[in-house]
Amino acid sequence: MKYQTREKAILLLEDGTVFTGTSVGKKGTSGGEICFNTGMQGYQEIYTDPSYFGQIVVNTTAHIGNYGALNAEQESDKPKINGLVVNEFSDIHSRFNADESLNEYLNRNNTVGISDIDSRKLVRYIRSKGAMNAVISSDIFDEKELMQRLKEIPSMENLELSSKVTVDTPYILGEENDGWKVAVLDLGVKKSILTNFTSRNIICKVFPAHTTFEELQAWNPDGYFISNGPGDPSAMPYAVETVKKILDINYPLFGICLGHQVIALANGISTYKMHHGHRGLNHPVKNLVTGLSEITSQNHGFAVSKEEVEASDLVTLTHINLNDDTVAGISINNKNAFSVQHHPEASPGPHDSRYLFDDFINLIKKHKEK
Missing domain, CATH: 3.40.50.880 (Class I glutamine amidotransferase (GATase) domain)
Structure with missing residues (x-):
């Protein structure tokens, strides 16, 4: 498998902070509460955990996608996250029994993501400022329009899911x-x-x-x-x-x-x-x-x-x-x-x-x- 050419994507936080990177997974726009997971492995189990429904997950591990996706590692029928944020995303995977690459898996399940951003800086920011809503987009780059989309995302507080x-x-x-x-x-x-x-x-x-x-x-x-x-x-x-x-x-x-x-x-x-x-x-x-x-x-x-x-x-x-x-x-x-x-x-x-x-x-x- 060859490395893919990636298109631009942006991450806009509720307080107006912007991170620019490249698109992974499905091209589009998606939003939710942004949070981070410090696990060094198990990204597919994280993405399919229903507890993450309505959230954008930041993986603090530097490399994501390197072992592909395997149907046996699903915690539910499909990804439940509203988006993912990673530092470095791997198009190729080395696990011999993987069913597909992670990018193929994300595309098939309509999951929007962004890579090539400073995830360490982002996580430190979330730890300082606290949980907030965010939006990822690889097809809308007007910040005013994205902020309007962001305002339509409900707060996790008092939300039954x-x-x-x-x-x-x-x-x-x-x-x-x-x-x-x-x-x-x-x-x-x-x-x-x-x-x-x-x-x-x-x-x-x-x-x-x-x-x-x-x-x-x-x-x-x-x-x-x-x-x-x-x-x-x-x-x-x-x-x-x-x-x-x-x-x-x-x-x-x-x-x-x-x-x-x-x-x-x-x-x-x-x-x-x-x-x-x-x-x-x-x-x-x-x-x-x-x-x-x-x-x-x-x-x-x-x-x-x-x-x-x-x-x-x-x-x-x-x-x-x-x-x-x-x-x-x-x-x-x-x-x-x-x-x-x-x-x-x-x-x-x-x-x-x-x-x-x-x-x-x-x-x-x-x-x-x-």
């Missing part, structure tokens, strides 16, 4: 055997989370985000899981109400990322939008129950109020982020329920926290023995 990425109809994963049954409320679930369940002999039934508790309960599950996903958790009263009813019957309940935030809201703990969020593969978290530390994969722009967790008699702080002391996990007092802010399935990322899936299964076993 799970309904845009959830499954349309329920489906079942796992062998029909004697394994435990887990009802999954799909707020934007990653495939690798479901794989971590089914590989442990769990039968999952995945339900749309707006499924009521009564519909979940009708399947007679042994436990409930509230998934990751995009958007502001405070804009999801429907999911909070469902979780409250699960807590009322005291069945085993586990939540990851957005699911963790919804479980906190169901216990009267508020959430807030972070300055620029946590997105990467090397975030240190301390398990306050065991005293051990874990290196975790994270992807979130909202967090749970630590002050309210510590003041609450309904929840206990179980995990803490060692970078900034934010809440990384809670358990619900006198309930068979817990949740974490990080991603124990870690695809991509380290597997230090995968024991949490086993903890959830043990919780189900103990509950069934009573």
Whole structure:
């Protein structure tokens, strides 16, 4: 494969800052909240993670595209990002089993991107100024017109997005055997989370985000899981109400990322939008129950109020982020329920926290023995 001739592209931030580079992926214009991921690998898993819906992702790794794209590494059916920003983009790839180049993959999935910009400078700027909306364009270069497009992009705060990425109809994963049954409320679930369940002999039934508790309960599950996903958790009263009813019957309940935030809201703990969020593969978290530390994969722009967790008699702080002391996990007092802010399935990322899936299964076993 030969290197391709690239056309001009620009990145315009909400505050008027402009970066000029070259186009990758689909030619066009796309906008969303700009954020950055510090992971050194796993770009395809990042792009297909439903939690990134509505966002432009900046990869801090200097080289992107060098190992192509592989269908087996999808976390959903297609890229969910609204655009990507990279420093150096590779047209050629060296992995022998790749299905196609990353540029072919992005074009096929109508994903707009920009390369050949100073991504280090951009990330430092976002870290200083905070999360903001942005627009990438390789076909419009009038900044006034692009700023008008930018103004039409909604703020991530108070934005409900799970309904845009959830499954349309329920489906079942796992062998029909004697394994435990887990009802999954799909707020934007990653495939690798479901794989971590089914590989442990769990039968999952995945339900749309707006499924009521009564519909979940009708399947007679042994436990409930509230998934990751995009958007502001405070804009999801429907999911909070469902979780409250699960807590009322005291069945085993586990939540990851957005699911963790919804479980906190169901216990009267508020959430807030972070300055620029946590997105990467090397975030240190301390398990306050065991005293051990874990290196975790994270992807979130909202967090749970630590002050309210510590003041609450309904929840206990179980995990803490060692970078900034934010809440990384809670358990619900006198309930068979817990949740974490990080991603124990870690695809991509380290597997230090995968024991949490086993903890959830043990919780189900103990509950069934009573």
